[in-house]
Amino acid sequence: MTPGEMFAVFAAGVSAGAINTVVGSGTLITFPVLLATGLTPVTATVSNALGLVPGSISGAIGYRKELSGQRRRILKLGVGALLGGVTGATLLLALPATAFEKIVPVLVGFALVLILVQPLISKRVRRRAPDDTARRDGGPLLFTGLTLASVYGGYFSAAQGIIYMSLMGMLLDEPLQRLVAVKNVFVAVVNAVAALFFLFVADFDWTAVVLIAAGSALGGQIGATVGRRFSPAVLRALIVTIGVVAIVQLLR
Template identity: 45%
Template sequence: MSALDLAIAAGVALVAGVINSIAGGGSLILFPTLVALGLGTVAANVTNSIAQWPGYLGGVLGFRSEYAGQRGRLLRFGLVALVGGTAGSVLLLTTPSEAFDLVVPVLVALASLLLAVQPLLTRRIGQHEDGGGRRDPRWLYLTLLLATAYGGYFGGALGVILVGVLGVGLHRLKLANALKSALSAVTATVTLVVFGIWGPVDWLVVVVAAPASLLGGFLGARVARRIPATPLRLFIVGFGLLVSAYLFTRV
Protein backbone atom coordinates (compact mmCIF):
# COMPACT_ATOMS: atom_id res chain seq x y z
CA MET A 1 0.00 0.00 0.00
CA SER A 2 1.08 3.58 -0.61
CA ALA A 3 1.55 6.14 2.16
CA LEU A 4 -1.77 7.70 1.17
CA ASP A 5 -3.53 4.33 1.43
CA LEU A 6 -2.08 3.79 4.90
CA ALA A 7 -3.17 7.28 5.97
CA ILE A 8 -6.69 6.55 4.76
CA ALA A 9 -6.72 3.23 6.65
CA ALA A 10 -5.58 4.97 9.86
CA GLY A 11 -8.19 7.71 9.54
CA VAL A 12 -11.00 5.25 8.92
CA ALA A 13 -9.78 3.07 11.83
CA LEU A 14 -10.03 6.11 14.13
CA VAL A 15 -13.60 6.72 13.01
CA ALA A 16 -14.43 3.01 13.31
CA GLY A 17 -13.17 2.97 16.91
CA VAL A 18 -15.40 5.90 17.79
CA ILE A 19 -18.37 4.29 16.06
CA ASN A 20 -17.90 0.96 17.83
CA SER A 21 -18.11 2.63 21.24
CA ILE A 22 -21.05 4.89 20.38
CA ALA A 23 -23.34 2.91 18.11
CA GLY A 24 -21.53 -0.24 16.99
CA GLY A 25 -20.86 -1.15 13.38
CA GLY A 26 -17.38 0.28 12.87
CA SER A 27 -16.35 -2.81 10.89
CA LEU A 28 -18.94 -1.93 8.28
CA ILE A 29 -16.75 1.06 7.43
CA LEU A 30 -13.20 -0.23 7.93
CA PHE A 31 -13.68 -3.63 6.25
CA PRO A 32 -14.93 -2.28 2.89
CA THR A 33 -12.29 0.46 3.01
CA LEU A 34 -9.56 -2.19 3.19
CA VAL A 35 -11.20 -4.08 0.32
CA ALA A 36 -11.28 -0.86 -1.71
CA LEU A 37 -7.58 -0.32 -0.95
CA GLY A 38 -6.78 -3.63 -2.60
CA LEU A 39 -6.97 -6.36 0.05
CA GLY A 40 -8.88 -9.57 -0.61
CA THR A 41 -12.05 -10.10 1.42
CA VAL A 42 -10.56 -12.64 3.83
CA ALA A 43 -7.33 -10.64 4.23
CA ALA A 44 -9.38 -7.47 4.78
CA ASN A 45 -11.51 -9.24 7.37
CA VAL A 46 -8.63 -10.60 9.45
CA THR A 47 -6.66 -7.36 9.16
CA ASN A 48 -9.75 -5.40 10.18
CA SER A 49 -10.25 -7.66 13.22
CA ILE A 50 -6.69 -7.22 14.46
CA ALA A 51 -6.53 -3.48 13.69
CA GLN A 52 -9.69 -2.82 15.71
CA TRP A 53 -8.61 -4.85 18.72
CA PRO A 54 -7.04 -1.86 20.56
CA GLY A 55 -10.26 0.10 19.98
CA TYR A 56 -12.20 -2.43 22.03
CA LEU A 57 -9.66 -2.08 24.83
CA GLY A 58 -10.16 1.67 24.68
CA GLY A 59 -13.89 1.15 25.01
CA VAL A 60 -13.37 -1.05 28.07
CA LEU A 61 -11.26 1.67 29.70
CA GLY A 62 -13.91 4.25 28.92
CA PHE A 63 -16.66 2.15 30.52
CA ARG A 64 -14.60 0.91 33.48
CA SER A 65 -16.83 2.58 36.07
CA GLU A 66 -19.78 0.49 34.84
CA TYR A 67 -18.02 -2.78 35.74
CA ALA A 68 -18.18 -2.30 39.50
CA GLY A 69 -19.61 -5.43 41.09
CA GLN A 70 -19.68 -7.34 37.80
CA ARG A 71 -16.55 -9.49 38.22
CA GLY A 72 -18.40 -12.83 38.32
CA ARG A 73 -20.59 -11.97 35.36
CA LEU A 74 -17.61 -10.71 33.37
CA LEU A 75 -15.75 -13.97 34.03
CA ARG A 76 -18.72 -16.15 33.01
CA PHE A 77 -19.58 -14.17 29.90
CA GLY A 78 -15.91 -13.76 29.04
CA LEU A 79 -15.41 -17.53 29.04
CA VAL A 80 -18.36 -17.89 26.66
CA ALA A 81 -16.88 -15.22 24.39
CA LEU A 82 -13.52 -17.00 24.46
CA VAL A 83 -15.09 -20.25 23.21
CA GLY A 84 -17.35 -18.55 20.68
CA GLY A 85 -14.64 -16.29 19.26
CA THR A 86 -12.28 -19.23 18.88
CA ALA A 87 -14.90 -21.30 17.05
CA GLY A 88 -15.76 -18.48 14.66
CA SER A 89 -12.18 -17.53 13.80
CA VAL A 90 -11.15 -21.15 13.24
CA LEU A 91 -14.19 -21.63 11.00
CA LEU A 92 -13.12 -18.67 8.88
CA LEU A 93 -9.61 -20.00 8.36
CA THR A 94 -10.64 -23.62 7.71
CA THR A 95 -13.35 -22.99 5.13
CA PRO A 96 -12.68 -21.98 1.51
CA SER A 97 -12.30 -18.25 0.87
CA GLU A 98 -14.95 -18.62 -1.83
CA ALA A 99 -17.45 -19.52 0.89
CA PHE A 100 -16.63 -16.33 2.76
CA ASP A 101 -16.98 -14.32 -0.46
CA LEU A 102 -20.48 -15.76 -0.88
CA VAL A 103 -21.66 -15.18 2.67
CA VAL A 104 -20.06 -11.82 3.49
CA PRO A 105 -22.48 -9.68 1.40
CA VAL A 106 -25.36 -11.29 3.28
CA LEU A 107 -23.66 -10.74 6.64
CA VAL A 108 -23.00 -7.08 5.83
CA ALA A 109 -26.61 -6.55 4.76
CA LEU A 110 -28.02 -8.29 7.85
CA ALA A 111 -25.66 -6.40 10.16
CA SER A 112 -26.70 -3.11 8.55
CA LEU A 113 -30.41 -3.90 8.91
CA LEU A 114 -29.89 -4.95 12.52
CA LEU A 115 -28.20 -1.64 13.21
CA ALA A 116 -31.18 0.12 11.62
CA VAL A 117 -33.69 -1.50 14.00
CA GLN A 118 -31.48 -1.12 17.08
CA PRO A 119 -33.38 1.96 18.36
CA LEU A 120 -36.63 -0.02 18.39
CA LEU A 121 -34.99 -2.80 20.38
CA THR A 122 -33.33 -0.31 22.69
CA ARG A 123 -36.63 1.40 23.48
CA ARG A 124 -38.28 -1.94 24.14
CA ILE A 125 -35.49 -2.94 26.52
CA GLY A 126 -35.62 0.43 28.24
CA GLN A 127 -39.33 0.06 28.94
CA HIS A 128 -38.63 -3.12 30.89
CA GLU A 129 -35.37 -2.08 32.50
CA ASP A 130 -34.98 -2.95 36.16
CA GLY A 131 -32.37 -2.39 38.82
CA GLY A 132 -30.77 -5.83 38.70
CA GLY A 133 -30.81 -8.64 41.20
CA ARG A 134 -32.03 -11.16 38.62
CA ARG A 135 -30.26 -14.40 37.78
CA ASP A 136 -28.91 -14.49 34.24
CA PRO A 137 -31.20 -16.65 32.06
CA ARG A 138 -29.66 -19.84 30.67
CA TRP A 139 -30.60 -19.00 27.10
CA LEU A 140 -28.40 -15.91 27.33
CA TYR A 141 -25.22 -18.00 27.46
CA LEU A 142 -26.09 -19.95 24.32
CA THR A 143 -27.05 -16.77 22.48
CA LEU A 144 -23.79 -15.09 23.51
CA LEU A 145 -21.89 -18.14 22.29
CA LEU A 146 -23.50 -17.86 18.85
CA ALA A 147 -23.02 -14.08 18.76
CA THR A 148 -19.32 -14.25 19.61
CA ALA A 149 -18.83 -17.10 17.11
CA TYR A 150 -20.25 -14.74 14.51
CA GLY A 151 -17.84 -12.11 15.82
CA GLY A 152 -14.90 -14.43 15.36
CA TYR A 153 -15.99 -15.25 11.81
CA PHE A 154 -16.86 -11.77 10.57
CA GLY A 155 -17.63 -9.36 13.38
CA GLY A 156 -19.47 -6.58 11.54
CA ALA A 157 -21.99 -5.00 13.95
CA LEU A 158 -21.06 -7.50 16.68
CA GLY A 159 -21.51 -4.71 19.24
CA VAL A 160 -25.08 -4.15 18.04
CA ILE A 161 -25.87 -7.84 18.41
CA LEU A 162 -24.33 -8.00 21.88
CA VAL A 163 -26.18 -4.93 23.13
CA GLY A 164 -29.47 -6.40 21.92
CA VAL A 165 -28.84 -9.83 23.44
CA LEU A 166 -27.52 -8.52 26.75
CA GLY A 167 -30.21 -5.88 26.98
CA VAL A 168 -32.97 -8.44 26.59
CA GLY A 169 -31.31 -10.89 28.98
CA LEU A 170 -30.28 -8.46 31.72
CA HIS A 171 -32.92 -5.70 31.37
CA ARG A 172 -30.23 -3.13 32.15
CA LEU A 173 -29.32 -1.17 29.07
CA LYS A 174 -26.37 0.81 30.45
CA LEU A 175 -24.79 -2.35 31.80
CA ALA A 176 -25.46 -4.13 28.51
CA ASN A 177 -23.64 -1.38 26.62
CA ALA A 178 -20.62 -1.65 28.93
CA LEU A 179 -20.53 -5.45 28.82
CA LYS A 180 -20.73 -5.24 25.04
CA SER A 181 -17.32 -3.56 24.98
CA ALA A 182 -15.81 -6.14 27.33
CA LEU A 183 -17.09 -9.15 25.36
CA SER A 184 -16.10 -7.55 22.07
CA ALA A 185 -12.61 -7.12 23.50
CA VAL A 186 -12.44 -10.80 24.49
CA THR A 187 -13.64 -11.91 21.05
CA ALA A 188 -11.20 -9.55 19.35
CA THR A 189 -8.35 -10.86 21.51
CA VAL A 190 -9.11 -14.40 20.34
CA THR A 191 -9.08 -13.31 16.71
CA LEU A 192 -5.83 -11.43 17.33
CA VAL A 193 -4.13 -14.65 18.41
CA VAL A 194 -5.70 -16.97 15.81
CA PHE A 195 -5.48 -14.61 12.84
CA GLY A 196 -2.11 -13.27 13.94
CA ILE A 197 -0.58 -16.75 13.77
CA TRP A 198 -2.45 -18.33 10.87
CA GLY A 199 -4.32 -15.55 9.01
CA PRO A 200 -3.29 -13.51 5.95
CA VAL A 201 -2.80 -10.30 7.93
CA ASP A 202 -1.48 -7.10 6.35
CA TRP A 203 0.71 -6.05 9.29
CA LEU A 204 1.63 -2.70 7.78
CA VAL A 205 -2.03 -1.70 7.89
CA VAL A 206 -2.28 -2.97 11.46
CA VAL A 207 0.71 -0.87 12.56
CA VAL A 208 -0.96 2.38 11.46
CA ALA A 209 -4.61 1.48 12.09
CA ALA A 210 -4.39 -0.16 15.52
CA PRO A 211 -3.26 2.96 17.47
CA ALA A 212 -5.91 5.01 15.68
CA SER A 213 -8.54 2.44 16.64
CA LEU A 214 -7.41 2.55 20.28
CA LEU A 215 -7.76 6.33 20.40
CA GLY A 216 -11.12 6.19 18.65
CA GLY A 217 -12.50 3.55 21.02
CA PHE A 218 -11.50 5.54 24.09
CA LEU A 219 -12.86 8.82 22.75
CA GLY A 220 -16.08 7.15 21.62
CA ALA A 221 -16.71 5.66 25.06
CA ARG A 222 -16.10 9.01 26.73
CA VAL A 223 -18.53 10.91 24.54
CA ALA A 224 -21.07 8.12 23.91
CA ARG A 225 -23.71 9.95 25.95
CA ARG A 226 -23.15 13.31 24.26
CA ILE A 227 -23.10 12.57 20.53
CA PRO A 228 -26.46 11.97 18.82
CA ALA A 229 -26.28 8.41 17.53
CA THR A 230 -29.16 8.63 15.05
CA PRO A 231 -27.37 10.48 12.21
CA LEU A 232 -24.32 8.26 12.70
CA ARG A 233 -26.48 5.14 12.61
CA LEU A 234 -28.27 6.23 9.45
CA PHE A 235 -24.95 6.86 7.73
CA ILE A 236 -23.55 3.45 8.73
CA VAL A 237 -26.73 1.63 7.67
CA GLY A 238 -26.80 3.34 4.27
CA PHE A 239 -23.11 2.79 3.75
CA GLY A 240 -23.36 -0.85 4.80
CA LEU A 241 -26.17 -1.56 2.38
CA LEU A 242 -24.20 0.04 -0.45
CA VAL A 243 -21.19 -2.08 0.48
CA SER A 244 -23.35 -5.21 0.53
CA ALA A 245 -24.69 -4.41 -2.93
CA TYR A 246 -21.16 -3.84 -4.21
CA LEU A 247 -19.91 -7.12 -2.72
CA PHE A 248 -22.82 -8.98 -4.32
CA THR A 249 -21.56 -7.76 -7.71
CA ARG A 250 -18.14 -9.30 -6.99
CA VAL A 251 -19.50 -12.76 -6.22
Protein backbone atom coordinates (compact mmCIF):
# COMPACT_ATOMS: atom_id res chain seq x y z
CA MET A 1 0.00 0.00 0.00
CA THR A 2 1.02 3.59 -0.58
CA PRO A 3 1.16 5.96 2.41
CA GLY A 4 -2.06 7.56 1.21
CA GLU A 5 -3.83 4.21 1.03
CA MET A 6 -2.57 3.27 4.49
CA PHE A 7 -3.97 6.50 5.94
CA ALA A 8 -7.30 5.90 4.20
CA VAL A 9 -7.53 2.37 5.62
CA PHE A 10 -6.68 3.60 9.13
CA ALA A 11 -9.24 6.42 8.91
CA ALA A 12 -11.85 3.98 7.65
CA GLY A 13 -11.05 1.75 10.63
CA VAL A 14 -11.61 4.62 13.08
CA SER A 15 -14.94 5.48 11.45
CA ALA A 16 -16.04 1.85 11.33
CA GLY A 17 -15.10 1.26 14.96
CA ALA A 18 -17.14 4.25 16.11
CA ILE A 19 -20.18 3.44 13.96
CA ASN A 20 -20.12 -0.26 14.83
CA THR A 21 -20.10 0.53 18.55
CA VAL A 22 -23.20 2.71 18.36
CA VAL A 23 -25.17 1.10 15.53
CA GLY A 24 -23.34 -1.19 13.11
CA SER A 25 -22.58 -1.19 9.36
CA GLY A 26 -18.98 -0.03 9.73
CA THR A 27 -18.00 -2.68 7.20
CA LEU A 28 -19.68 -0.55 4.54
CA ILE A 29 -16.89 1.98 5.14
CA THR A 30 -13.88 -0.30 5.42
CA PHE A 31 -14.80 -2.84 2.73
CA PRO A 32 -14.90 -0.41 -0.25
CA VAL A 33 -11.65 1.20 0.93
CA LEU A 34 -9.92 -2.18 1.05
CA LEU A 35 -11.19 -3.02 -2.42
CA ALA A 36 -9.83 0.33 -3.65
CA THR A 37 -6.34 -0.68 -2.47
CA GLY A 38 -6.45 -3.65 -4.82
CA LEU A 39 -7.47 -6.49 -2.51
CA THR A 40 -9.82 -9.17 -3.85
CA PRO A 41 -13.34 -9.26 -2.33
CA VAL A 42 -12.71 -12.38 -0.23
CA THR A 43 -9.30 -11.20 0.98
CA ALA A 44 -10.81 -7.81 1.81
CA THR A 45 -13.65 -9.45 3.73
CA VAL A 46 -11.29 -11.66 5.71
CA SER A 47 -8.85 -8.82 6.43
CA ASN A 48 -11.75 -6.61 7.49
CA ALA A 49 -13.13 -9.26 9.85
CA LEU A 50 -9.74 -9.71 11.49
CA GLY A 51 -9.14 -5.98 11.78
CA LEU A 52 -12.50 -5.16 13.34
CA VAL A 53 -12.06 -7.56 16.28
CA PRO A 54 -10.20 -5.00 18.46
CA GLY A 55 -12.86 -2.42 17.62
CA SER A 56 -15.64 -4.74 18.72
CA ILE A 57 -13.87 -5.51 21.98
CA SER A 58 -13.10 -1.83 22.52
CA GLY A 59 -16.76 -0.92 22.03
CA ALA A 60 -17.90 -3.62 24.44
CA ILE A 61 -15.46 -2.36 27.07
CA GLY A 62 -16.65 1.19 26.49
CA TYR A 63 -20.22 0.07 27.27
CA ARG A 64 -19.26 -2.08 30.27
CA LYS A 65 -21.44 -0.04 32.65
CA GLU A 66 -24.55 -0.89 30.61
CA LEU A 67 -23.63 -4.59 30.69
CA SER A 68 -24.23 -4.76 34.44
CA GLY A 69 -26.76 -7.45 35.36
CA GLN A 70 -26.82 -9.01 31.88
CA ARG A 71 -24.26 -11.79 32.34
CA ARG A 72 -26.75 -14.68 32.24
CA ARG A 73 -28.41 -13.31 29.11
CA ILE A 74 -25.08 -12.81 27.37
CA LEU A 75 -23.84 -16.31 28.20
CA LYS A 76 -27.05 -17.92 26.96
CA LEU A 77 -27.43 -15.96 23.74
CA GLY A 78 -23.68 -15.86 23.17
CA VAL A 79 -23.75 -19.57 22.38
CA GLY A 80 -25.91 -18.81 19.36
CA ALA A 81 -23.58 -15.98 18.31
CA LEU A 82 -20.60 -18.33 18.56
CA LEU A 83 -22.19 -21.10 16.50
CA GLY A 84 -23.54 -18.64 13.95
CA GLY A 85 -20.18 -16.92 13.54
CA VAL A 86 -18.39 -20.20 12.79
CA THR A 87 -21.08 -21.20 10.31
CA GLY A 88 -20.97 -17.84 8.53
CA ALA A 89 -17.18 -17.87 8.27
CA THR A 90 -17.36 -21.36 6.75
CA LEU A 91 -19.97 -20.23 4.23
CA LEU A 92 -17.79 -17.29 3.17
CA LEU A 93 -15.12 -19.69 1.95
CA ALA A 94 -17.54 -22.29 0.58
CA LEU A 95 -20.13 -20.20 -1.30
CA PRO A 96 -19.80 -17.87 -4.31
CA ALA A 97 -19.03 -14.25 -3.39
CA THR A 98 -22.41 -13.14 -4.80
CA ALA A 99 -24.49 -15.64 -2.82
CA PHE A 100 -26.05 -13.14 -0.40
CA GLU A 101 -26.21 -10.09 -2.72
CA LYS A 102 -29.99 -10.21 -3.12
CA ILE A 103 -31.00 -11.29 0.37
CA VAL A 104 -28.82 -8.87 2.37
CA PRO A 105 -30.68 -5.64 1.44
CA VAL A 106 -33.96 -7.39 2.23
CA LEU A 107 -32.69 -8.45 5.66
CA VAL A 108 -31.46 -4.96 6.48
CA GLY A 109 -34.70 -3.37 5.24
CA PHE A 110 -36.77 -5.73 7.37
CA ALA A 111 -34.59 -4.96 10.38
CA LEU A 112 -35.17 -1.23 9.89
CA VAL A 113 -38.93 -1.74 9.81
CA LEU A 114 -38.65 -3.63 13.10
CA ILE A 115 -36.60 -0.78 14.58
CA LEU A 116 -39.25 1.76 13.59
CA VAL A 117 -42.18 -0.18 15.03
CA GLN A 118 -40.19 -1.72 17.89
CA PRO A 119 -41.93 0.17 20.74
CA LEU A 120 -45.37 -1.05 19.63
CA ILE A 121 -44.29 -4.61 18.85
CA SER A 122 -42.28 -5.05 22.03
CA LYS A 123 -45.24 -4.02 24.19
CA ARG A 124 -47.47 -6.62 22.56
CA VAL A 125 -44.81 -9.32 22.73
CA ARG A 126 -44.21 -8.69 26.42
CA ARG A 127 -47.94 -8.87 27.16
CA ARG A 128 -48.04 -12.31 25.57
CA ALA A 129 -44.81 -13.56 27.14
CA PRO A 130 -45.70 -16.73 29.10
CA ASP A 131 -43.24 -16.12 31.96
CA ASP A 132 -40.47 -13.91 33.28
CA THR A 133 -37.78 -15.98 31.56
CA ALA A 134 -39.14 -15.13 28.12
CA ARG A 135 -39.10 -11.45 29.00
CA ARG A 136 -35.52 -11.63 30.30
CA ASP A 137 -33.97 -13.70 27.51
CA GLY A 138 -36.37 -13.41 24.60
CA GLY A 139 -37.05 -17.16 24.59
CA PRO A 140 -36.29 -19.54 21.71
CA LEU A 141 -37.37 -16.94 19.12
CA LEU A 142 -34.58 -14.52 20.07
CA PHE A 143 -31.97 -17.28 20.37
CA THR A 144 -32.84 -18.57 16.89
CA GLY A 145 -32.96 -15.09 15.39
CA LEU A 146 -29.61 -14.05 16.86
CA THR A 147 -28.00 -17.30 15.74
CA LEU A 148 -29.15 -16.76 12.16
CA ALA A 149 -28.06 -13.11 12.29
CA SER A 150 -24.66 -14.31 13.49
CA VAL A 151 -24.39 -16.65 10.49
CA TYR A 152 -24.80 -13.57 8.32
CA GLY A 153 -22.34 -11.66 10.53
CA GLY A 154 -19.67 -14.32 10.14
CA TYR A 155 -20.22 -14.22 6.38
CA PHE A 156 -20.09 -10.48 5.75
CA SER A 157 -21.13 -8.44 8.85
CA ALA A 158 -22.45 -5.28 7.15
CA ALA A 159 -25.49 -4.06 9.17
CA GLN A 160 -25.16 -7.06 11.49
CA GLY A 161 -25.59 -4.76 14.51
CA ILE A 162 -28.81 -3.31 13.10
CA ILE A 163 -30.32 -6.79 12.82
CA TYR A 164 -29.26 -7.59 16.39
CA MET A 165 -30.80 -4.36 17.68
CA SER A 166 -34.10 -4.96 15.91
CA LEU A 167 -34.44 -8.49 17.29
CA MET A 168 -33.50 -7.60 20.85
CA GLY A 169 -35.52 -4.40 20.84
CA MET A 170 -38.60 -6.36 19.85
CA LEU A 171 -38.22 -9.22 22.33
CA LEU A 172 -36.41 -7.81 25.37
CA ASP A 173 -37.69 -5.36 27.96
CA GLU A 174 -34.57 -3.20 28.16
CA PRO A 175 -33.53 0.40 27.33
CA LEU A 176 -31.85 0.78 23.93
CA GLN A 177 -28.49 1.71 25.45
CA ARG A 178 -28.34 -1.59 27.36
CA LEU A 179 -29.18 -3.42 24.15
CA VAL A 180 -26.36 -1.57 22.37
CA ALA A 181 -23.98 -2.89 25.04
CA VAL A 182 -25.14 -6.49 24.51
CA LYS A 183 -25.01 -6.04 20.76
CA ASN A 184 -21.35 -5.03 21.01
CA VAL A 185 -20.53 -8.21 22.93
CA PHE A 186 -22.21 -10.43 20.33
CA VAL A 187 -20.49 -8.62 17.46
CA ALA A 188 -17.16 -9.10 19.26
CA VAL A 189 -17.89 -12.83 19.67
CA VAL A 190 -18.81 -13.29 16.00
CA ASN A 191 -15.85 -11.26 14.73
CA ALA A 192 -13.42 -13.05 17.03
CA VAL A 193 -14.54 -16.57 16.18
CA ALA A 194 -14.60 -15.76 12.46
CA ALA A 195 -11.14 -14.22 12.75
CA LEU A 196 -9.71 -17.32 14.45
CA PHE A 197 -11.20 -19.46 11.71
CA PHE A 198 -9.76 -17.23 8.97
CA LEU A 199 -6.29 -17.21 10.52
CA PHE A 200 -5.87 -20.88 9.66
CA VAL A 201 -7.75 -21.30 6.38
CA ALA A 202 -7.94 -17.99 4.50
CA ASP A 203 -5.70 -15.42 2.82
CA PHE A 204 -5.52 -11.95 4.33
CA ASP A 205 -3.41 -8.80 4.16
CA TRP A 206 -1.49 -8.10 7.40
CA THR A 207 -1.04 -4.42 6.62
CA ALA A 208 -4.77 -3.94 6.22
CA VAL A 209 -5.49 -5.98 9.34
CA VAL A 210 -3.12 -3.95 11.54
CA LEU A 211 -4.35 -0.59 10.24
CA ILE A 212 -8.02 -1.43 10.68
CA ALA A 213 -7.33 -2.99 14.08
CA ALA A 214 -5.61 0.15 15.37
CA GLY A 215 -8.23 2.44 13.88
CA SER A 216 -11.25 0.44 15.03
CA ALA A 217 -9.91 0.14 18.59
CA LEU A 218 -9.68 3.92 18.76
CA GLY A 219 -13.05 4.33 17.07
CA GLY A 220 -14.68 1.91 19.52
CA GLN A 221 -13.82 4.17 22.43
CA ILE A 222 -15.01 7.25 20.56
CA GLY A 223 -18.28 5.55 19.69
CA ALA A 224 -18.89 4.43 23.27
CA THR A 225 -18.24 7.92 24.63
CA VAL A 226 -20.55 9.63 22.15
CA GLY A 227 -23.18 6.92 21.72
CA ARG A 228 -24.29 6.59 25.33
CA ARG A 229 -25.31 10.26 25.30
CA PHE A 230 -28.02 9.68 22.71
CA SER A 231 -31.66 9.50 23.77
CA PRO A 232 -33.71 6.47 22.62
CA ALA A 233 -35.40 8.55 19.92
CA VAL A 234 -32.11 9.90 18.57
CA LEU A 235 -30.49 6.48 18.71
CA ARG A 236 -33.40 4.90 16.85
CA ALA A 237 -33.26 7.65 14.21
CA LEU A 238 -29.51 7.14 13.81
CA ILE A 239 -29.95 3.39 13.38
CA VAL A 240 -32.59 3.89 10.68
CA THR A 241 -30.54 6.55 8.87
CA ILE A 242 -27.40 4.44 8.74
CA GLY A 243 -29.47 1.42 7.78
CA VAL A 244 -30.97 3.24 4.80
CA VAL A 245 -27.49 4.28 3.70
CA ALA A 246 -26.39 0.66 4.07
CA ILE A 247 -29.20 -0.56 1.83
CA VAL A 248 -28.33 2.00 -0.84
CA GLN A 249 -24.68 0.90 -0.75
CA LEU A 250 -25.58 -2.78 -0.90
CA LEU A 251 -27.86 -2.29 -3.90
CA ARG A 252 -25.19 -0.55 -5.97
